[in-house]
Amino acid sequence: MKTYARTYWFTWAFLVVAAALTGVASLKDAFFGGLFAALLSALLTKAYERSGPRYAALIGAAAGTLWVVAMFFRIRWFGEPEKIQLAEWTLGTDISVHAAGFAGAALLAALLTRHAFPKALGGGLLLAAAMTVVPYGVIAWVDHRVAGPVELVLLVSAEVAPDEGPVRRVGAVQAVLTAAEILFLKEHALVVEGPGGPEVVDGEGRRYWPLLRRRLVYPGNPGGPVRTVLLILPPGLLTDESWKVPVHQDPHGLALVTLDAQQSARFAGGPASQAVSLALSLAVKASAGASAYQSLRVTTFRQSPVGNMYAPIPTLGLSAAFPTTLVDPAPSAKLDEKSRPSRPSFGDAPPAR
Structure with a gap:
């Protein structure tokens, strides 16, 4: 029974400590979830002892992996949708931690049949630590290359006089281009300083200003290097459009994407990433030959080198055009017949039942 207890408490303690160090789960979830996971590890103690030190760790790692998958x-x-997404984001790290904890406990139980407890404990700890550090390091490297934030800077045109800038309402957050972004744009387009700030002028003489800056963050990896995509949305699109846009291969890369009609886009800025891409969809309201951009939806897709281990991250509708007035138009005060209030009548007799 002492060996069962040692296997149980080793597995539970390692899962709690690993959760605290890696952030794969909260201490509360690791505390109570580890109690049940360690129970499975303890039930396999006899199998660990019979298989010996050579195969016990393999059995433990397989049991830990099966537990996480189950x-x-x-x-x-x-589960709820939020918990499902969290489980998808942390699946790889969960498998790494549980496989290491189960394997370390298995080696501990197998070594106790041949060596004293301190030596067996040291062997189990070394194996569990090595099995955690190496896969977790690989996962962290993949996250660093794939799951970092993507910053989207949307540049749009506006119909204004040559000596004027676009309309920006009071209190609105104004997107500002950095010095590095302006220098990068000058390498691929004409950039001038105008009344509305830096302007990007295309080959047809249309002027573009930054409308918004939005950082698209993967919830499982909010930090890390930031890829920046400068997106030019041309005017005059009459129907809804959608595009598949790549981003820079370099995690710190800076790219320029010029959209066009019929799902075409031009990418500039170096090699494109094969793992990270953006799906854009533009809603357009057209009437009498004119069009008005309603909203732009962006979905970030990430695919790791070992498979699709990242869930797509959609965003809500983003503004796709500068406002035409400084204030929103007042709602109409005219009421239709159905919404007009009516005076109640108390003179009529109630209907007979």
Whole structure:
């Protein structure tokens, strides 16, 4: 029974400590979830002892992996959408931590049949630590290359006089181009200083200003290097459009994407990433030969080198055009017949039942 207890507490303690160090789960979830996971590890103590130090760790790692997969499908079938997304984001790290904890406990149980407890404990800890550090380091490197934030800078045109800038309402957050972005734009387009700030002029003489800057963050990896995409949305599109836009291969890269009709786009700025891309969809309201951009939706797709381990991250509709007035138009005061209030009548007798 002492060996069962040592296997149990080793697994539970390692899962709690690993969760605290890696951030794969909260301490509360690791504390109570580890109690049940360690129970499975303790039930396999006899199998660890019979297999010996050579194969015990392999059995433990397989058991830890199967436990994580079983819990993942339980959450996927019965959990809430937020918990399902969190389980997808942390699946790789969960497998790494549980496989290491189970394997370390298995080696501990196998070594206790041949060596004293301190030596067996040291062997189990070394194996568990190595199995955690190496995969977690690989996962962190993949996250660094793939799952970092993508900053989107949208540049749009506006119908204004040559000596004027676009309309910006009071209190609106104004997107500002950095010095590095202006220098990069000068390498691919004409950039001048105008009344509305830096202007990008295309080959047809149309002027573009930065409308918004939005950082698209992967919830499982909010930090890391930032890829920046300068997106030029031309005027005059009469129908809804959608594009598949690549981003820079360099995690710190800066790219320029010029959209056009019929899902065409021009990419400039170096090699494009094969793992990270943006899906854009523009809603257009056209009437009498004119069009008005309604909103722009952006979805970030990430695919790791070992498979699609990242869930797509959609955004809400982004503004796709500068406002035409400084204030919103007042709602109409005219009421239709159905919404007009009516005076109640108390003179009529109630209907007979």
